[in-house]
Amino acid sequence: MKFEDFVCFEATIPELQSTDRDGIIAELVSALVQAGKLPSASEAEITKAVIKRENEASTGMGKGVAVPHVKHPVVDDVLAVIGQSDTGINFSSLDEQPVYSVILLISPPDNPDRHLRAMENIFKHLQKEKFRKFLRQCQTPEAFEDLLKEADENPSW
Amino acid sequence: MQAGEETLEKLVGEVTVEIKNADGLHMRPAMQFVDLASQFDCEVTVSNGKTDVDGKSIMQMSMLAATCGTRLKVRAQGPEAETAVEALRELVEVRMFDEPAPEGQR
Numbered sequence: 543m544k545f546e547d548f549v550c551f552e553a554t555i556p557e558l559q560s561t562d563r564d565g566i567i568a569e570l571v572s573a574l575v576q577a578g579k580l581p582s583a584s585e586a587e588i589t590k591a592v593i594k595r596e597n598e599a600s601t602g603m604g605k606g607v608a609v610p611h612v613k614h615p616v617v618d619d620v621l622a623v624i625g626q627s628d629t630g631i632n633f634s635s636l637d638e639q640p641v642y643s644v645i646l647l648i649s650p651p652d653n654p655d656r657h658l659r660a661m662e663n664i665f666k667h668l669q670k671e672k673f674r675k676f677l678r679q680c681q682t683p684e685a686f687e688d689l690l691k692e693a694d695e696n697p698s699w
Numbered sequence: 700m701q702a703g704e705e706t707l708e709k710l711v712g713e714v715t716v717e718i719k720n721a722d723g724l725h726m727r728p729a730m731q732f733v734d735l736a737s738q739f740d741c742e743v744t745v746s747n748g749k750t751d752v753d754g755k756s757i758m759q760m761s762m763l764a765a766t767c768g769t770r771l772k773v774r775a776q777g778p779e780a781e782t783a784v785e786a787l788r789e790l791v792e793v794r795m796f797d798e799p800a801p802e803g804q805r
Contacts, residue, residue, distance in 0.1 A: 599726075599727060599730055601726060603757045603758050603761070605758070636757060654721060654722040654766070655766045655767075657725060658723050658725060658764040658765070661725060661761060661762075661764045665764070668758065
């Protein structure tokens with residue numbers, strides 16, 4: 543499964559405004575609503591659900607990245623949005639370092655395999671230092687899109 | 700330590716496990732796996748036949764993203780290797796990461 547199959551590029555936030563974890567999550571969910579990918583009536587509920595999941599166990603797995611996510615019937619297929627913060631956010635990460643790149647994911651509850659395919663792709667690239675470095679360098683939504691599409695075409699770099 | 704001293708015999712353990720919970724090896728089970736594996740004095744490697752990952756790395760274990768029904772080979776090397784593989788097998792196949800089996804199998 544490629545990034546372009548599930549990432550909403552129009553919703554990308556190159557410079558997140560919030561400085562705290564829950565604010566970031568709200569900002570990213572809001573971006574998906576504004577991009578027309580989520581109904582605005584569900585915005586508060588989904589934001590709360592992502593935060594609840596994040597409270598159960600941090601998705602900040604170190605190296606400055608976090609993958610907050612939730613399974614919710616409002617989506618038919620996996621949907622993701624990317625945001626980045628130059629200042630860094632406290633996500634209670636495993637390595638106790640700030641998070642700079644956030645990929646928020648919403649998956650349909652009745653299709654666990656789709657969620658896993660998306661996660662596989664996300665983690666395959668996020669664990670490469672080069673990819674994380676290029677990600678940090680993206681300043682515009684177009685730059686993020688170009689990088690992710692290039693990663694899709696070159697899964698082994 | 701004297702030169703030429705025998706190195707400690709490395710104990711090994713290996714088991715093939717099948718993912719049985721409906722949602723597969725998503726991030727939460729992956730974390731449970733890593734948390735458990737990290738408690739043992741040994742190296743842990745997990746393989747899906749295509750890729751080998753470090754069983755103590757959440758980033759790598761999450762990348763496996765094994766679906767329900769997938770078989771994984773768990774290998775451990777070190778003093779607690781045998782205890783480790785048995786504990787991990789129990790987490791994956793018996794406790795099923797404390798998650799439900801697929802509908803129709805409950």
